[in-house]
Structure formats: structure tokens, C-alpha cells
Amino acid sequence: MNSEINYKTLAVDPGTKRVGLAICDELGLTTRMLPVLPYIHKSKLVNDLIEILRQENCFRIVIGLPLNMDGSTGESAKRSENLAKNLEKLAEQQNLLLKVILWDERLTSFEAEQRLKEMGISKKNAKDKIDSLAAQVLLEDYLAQLKSLD
Numbered sequence: 001m002n003s004e005i006n007y008k009t010l011a012v013d014p015g016t017k018r019v020g021l022a023i024c025d026e027l028g029l030t031t032r033m034l035p036v037l038p039y040i041h042k043s044k045l046v047n048d049l050i051e052i053l054r055q056e057n058c059f060r061i062v063i064g065l066p067l068n069m070d071g072s073t074g075e076s077a078k079r080s081e082n083l084a085k086n087l088e089k090l091a092e093q094q095n096l097l098l099k100v101i102l103w104d105e106r107l108t109s110f111e112a113e114q115r116l117k118e119m120g121i122s123k124k125n126a127k128d129k130i131d132s133l134a135a136q137v138l139l140e141d142y143l144a145q146l147k148s149l150d
Helices: 042-056 075-093 108-118 126-149
Strands: 011-014 018-022 031-038 058-065 099-104
Touching: 011 042, 011 126, 018 042, 018 126, 031 042, 031 058, 031 126, 042 075, 042 099, 058 075, 075 099, 108 126
Parallel strands: 011 058, 058 099
Antiparallel strands: 011 018, 018 031
């Protein structure tokens, strides 16, 4: 088994209003959604994420990188890159062991919407879940990639 999987991992689907969160167990076998965080401002988000990492005993965070369909970076991707840098900086200041990974999240929101549709839940009725479901899809994609390296 890939030793990279043997850490609890937090996945983040950053948005300008809400931030979706999901987590996996140490073996990467199960994932679950966490409640969304409201986006208030960057420094609060960074501090909130560090606190969640500590509470959940996570040493790795996967941040969704919303690339454009042609693979280029736009404003949203730049915000994710900035979030990653700020998390690394604060973790270092607090002597927190943390591996930060930016992960291509193209189509994760679409996949999350498809899953909701299959469950018979409308997008309108799932605003509080869609972002964390997108984070869960992101995390599952990341874990599947790790497992394929075995």
C-alpha cells in the first residue's frame, strides 16, 4: 500500500462565499463531508483550517485548484494558490507538520451536482452540502490517484 495514504487528509473546495470540506481516515478507505465554512476573509479561513487540521489530527491538506478547461489559471486558481501559501506559512510559524497539495478540481462541482441529482436532491435544496460534496469528490479523486501508484 502506498505510504502516502497513511495520513488523515483534509480536502478543501474553496469558494468566495462558502468553503467545502471533506476528510478521510488514515488509510484512505472512507471519506466524509464536514460542515461548510462561511468565507468571511482570507486570514479567518486560514486560521479556521489550521484549527480543523489540529482537531482532526491531519497532516495533509488537498486544496482544489479550479483550472480553466484549457488548463490555464484564472482568478479562482490564483486564490487557491494564495490560500496554499498562507497555510504553509502559518503552519510553519506554528511548527505544525503539514503537507499542502493543490489538486485540479475541474468538474468536481459537476460531479457533486450529478450525485445530488442521483439522490433526488435538487441543487437549490443542497446549497449547504454541494461545496462539501465537491470537496469529497476532490478527495476521492486524489486518493484514487495515490492508490493507482501502487
